[in-house]
Amino acid sequence: MGTTPRARRSDTRERIQQTALGLFVTRGYEKTSLREIAEELGVTKAALYYHFKTKEDILTALSDRLGEPVDELIAWGREQPPTLENKRELLSRYSVAVRDAAPLYRILQENQATLRDLDIGTRLRERVGAVSQLVHAAEDGEDAPLETLVRFSSALLTVHFGTFTLDEMPGDPEARRAALLQVAMEILDSTDGGSAG
Amino acid sequence: MGTTPRARRSDTRERIQQTALGLFVTRGYEKTSLREIAEELGVTKAALYYHFKTKEDILTALSDRLGEPVDELIAWGREQPPTLENKRELLSRYSVAVRDAAPLYRILQENQATLRDLDIGTRLRERVGAVSQLVHAAEDGEDAPLETLVRFSSALLTVHFGTFTLDEMPGDPEARRAALLQVAMEILDSTDGGSAG
Amino acid sequence: MGTTPRARRSDTRERIQQTALGLFVTRGYEKTSLREIAEELGVTKAALYYHFKTKEDILTALSDRLGEPVDELIAWGREQPPTLENKRELLSRYSVAVRDAAPLYRILQENQATLRDLDIGTRLRERVGAVSQLVHAAEDGEDAPLETLVRFSSALLTVHFGTFTLDEMPGDPEARRAALLQVAMEILDSTDGGSAG
Amino acid sequence: MGTTPRARRSDTRERIQQTALGLFVTRGYEKTSLREIAEELGVTKAALYYHFKTKEDILTALSDRLGEPVDELIAWGREQPPTLENKRELLSRYSVAVRDAAPLYRILQENQATLRDLDIGTRLRERVGAVSQLVHAAEDGEDAPLETLVRFSSALLTVHFGTFTLDEMPGDPEARRAALLQVAMEILDSTDGGSAG
DNA sequence: AATGAATGAGAGTTCATTCAT
DNA sequence: TATGAATGAACTCTCATTCAT
Numbered sequence A, B, C, D: 001m002g003t004t005p006r007a008r009r010s011d012t013r014e015r016i017q018q019t020a021l022g023l024f025v026t027r028g029y030e031k032t033s034l035r036e037i038a039e040e041l042g043v044t045k046a047a048l049y050y051h052f053k054t055k056e057d058i059l060t061a062l063s064d065r066l067g068e069p070v071d072e073l074i075a076w077g078r079e080q081p082p083t084l085e086n087k088r089e090l091l092s093r094y095s096v097a098v099r100d101a102a103p104l105y106r107i108l109q110e111n112q113a114t115l116r117d118l119d120i121g122t123r124l125r126e127r128v129g130a131v132s133q134l135v136h137a138a139e140d141g142e143d144a145p146l147e148t149l150v151r152f153s154s155a156l157l158t159v160h161f162g163t164f165t166l167d168e169m170p171g172d173p174e175a176r177r178a179a180l181l182q183v184a185m186e187i188l189d190s191t192d193g194g195s196a197g
Numbered sequence E: 001a002a003t004g005a006a007t008g009a010g011a012g013t014t015c016a017t018t019c020a021t
Numbered sequence F: 001t002a003t004g005a006a007t008g009a010a011c012t013c014t015c016a017t018t019c020a021t
Helices: A012-027 A034-041 A045-051 A055-066 A068-079 A084-100 A102-110 A119-136 A146-165 A173-196 B012-027 B034-041 B045-051 B055-066 B068-079 B084-100 B102-110 B119-136 B146-165 B173-196 C012-027 C034-041 C045-051 C055-066 C068-079 C084-100 C102-110 C119-136 C146-165 C173-196 D012-027 D034-041 D045-051 D055-066 D068-079 D084-100 D102-110 D119-136 D146-168 D173-196
Strands: none
Touching (some): A012 A034, A012 A045, A055 A068, A055 A119, A068 A084, A068 A119, A084 A102, A084 A119, A084 A146, A084 A173, A102 A119, A119 A146, A146 B173, B012 B034, B012 B055, B012 B102, B055 B068, B055 B119, B068 B119, B084 B173, C012 C102, C034 C045, C055 C068, C055 C102, C068 C119, C084 C173, C102 C146, C146 D146, C146 D173, C173 D146, D012 D055, D012 D102, D034 D045, D055 D102, D055 D119, D068 D084, D068 D119, D084 D119, D084 D146, D102 D119, D102 D146, D119 D146, D146 D173
């Protein structure tokens, strides 16, 4: 009862994105051919082109959708003053956003060379760069000392790459995320905690 | 007397590797065609095949050469007991090794999806995995608590990825490396320093 | 009172033809895709197929419409004896007909290779061929000498191709047409003027 | 006795051009696929790409080769003052050049729409345009009257298009060429013959 | 009167690789 | 120590056309 077996007003566009996302993650963007996507879906290559103008367009659609929370986070971050407290909040939210968009960021991570000259590559890198900027932004006019900057970097690297490199560990993913975030926070705190202590 | 006008005992093999390395870094492994390498060198594609059995072979040769210090480091690490002190030493040496082999690791980083099904990809990942294992190895029989493991990860992520993501910063690269290492050390120290303090 | 807001008795068929004619002229028949026509019109490709059975059919409709005057001219010509006087008349009328159907003849001219195996191509060429035959037709039983035939050809070539190659010249098109016709007439006249002299 | 059956240092490049020329003439440039050329030659498509960078490149090579005499003629023409006598000479030489390069000019003629946006199309049209300019060039500072210009056009149209439209006629091609040229000369002469008479 | 969805066929092009010389 | 010539497989993309709704 109920589930339409083949969908009337066509959910094909949806299904293309899901299939593509899976293949882009497991096989890589470049190595995934449109033939593969089409075959796995049981349609012809031409059908893909009915729904998307180019191969890159499929990834763009995916990026627009999955990357939205990060975009919102960046927008939020730009409105806040670059206090330590706000950076903590930023990292905290980012750890959630990057987890939710993990497949997308994995694609970016593992296909950087390929995506380099694609528009979508630029857009993805800008997203990452924007977060990085917010994390590094100086609280006052003065430039922060190198060590402080590095600490900011380290905290972000921990959250970002930890999400990917630790996901093969056994155990509760949520616990891992919490632990990563906690360590990142400590790195952040030691920034002036060290100088203050 | 002196400069042979046209290659002493064929340095072509050498030159192929250098050219390939440069192109693999800037354009990516997959996107660099043998035609490109050959053209930039002023030889024919067939010449490449005289010196290397396959395209992958070029990368393999590069990896054998540039990766040697890391291999030695791994060998050294496996002989040491997994004390915190040794991990500090490991990270310290690693920060030098990864800096020296930066182009190679960048290629690995930015072409993961492509290299995934290549033998050389496996070998490169094993190298990274081995370092990771040494850093995570438990000091005694018991499993370390998650937070401790994450701290280890964080320290390694800082050294490893920091080397790449920070290299666009202005300033002295060596100072950056020192700062990265220092922060990594602190992360490492807070492991039981926190519980001890 | 009364401009219907959205097509009275569907002028879509009309509009398709106009759009197609424009594109066939500027981009060529083959290079104009049905997608282009549809997009420029703001309808779907399928709509074109509601009004025309095939792409060729659009051109056929165009040809039937624009080519009518030439067809009538041919019919007229076939009823006249092939006197020099009638040829003069024929050329005169042709210079008007080809001007009025210029876009159509331009399409034929510039897409000959493409139209070669299409039915409509054959029909278009037959039209041109028929005019040519009328111009070359011998006045009496005997075959005309080569030079005379060539002169007939030359007169027709002048009117026909002159219409297209001269239309980038500045100045009054009608004056140009008159001049072309006049020169063509002189060529025709010198036919027996030479033999008579 | 003696003809190498398969050629050592490869005459394939040559053969590709011949085959392509033939197919471009009979089937048209666009409608001739590289697969067709390759099959007719008994090689693979990739072999074509070893010898020519693109499909257009094949036509370009053909144009460079066959168009040379016309280029030389243009160069010659540009050095002469635009006297009637020189125009006679120009037309005379042109009738030979266009005959020799007939297949090339036929391709240009019958595929204008297709070649329009190709570089080679531009170059081919420039060649034709250059001849046209030489024929129309004013002898003195004053602009020639329209009728004179039209007469110049007519003479050129006669030689140029006559070469193609008359080549289906039975009889000696050389006689036809001579007749065309003669008629063209008369058209040219009547230029001031009319005003003088 | 028109749309949305899809297809099959084919295009030009690029690639890593091979092999006789 | 290299080259010239070629291949087979794959790729992204476009097109005219169809058909249920």
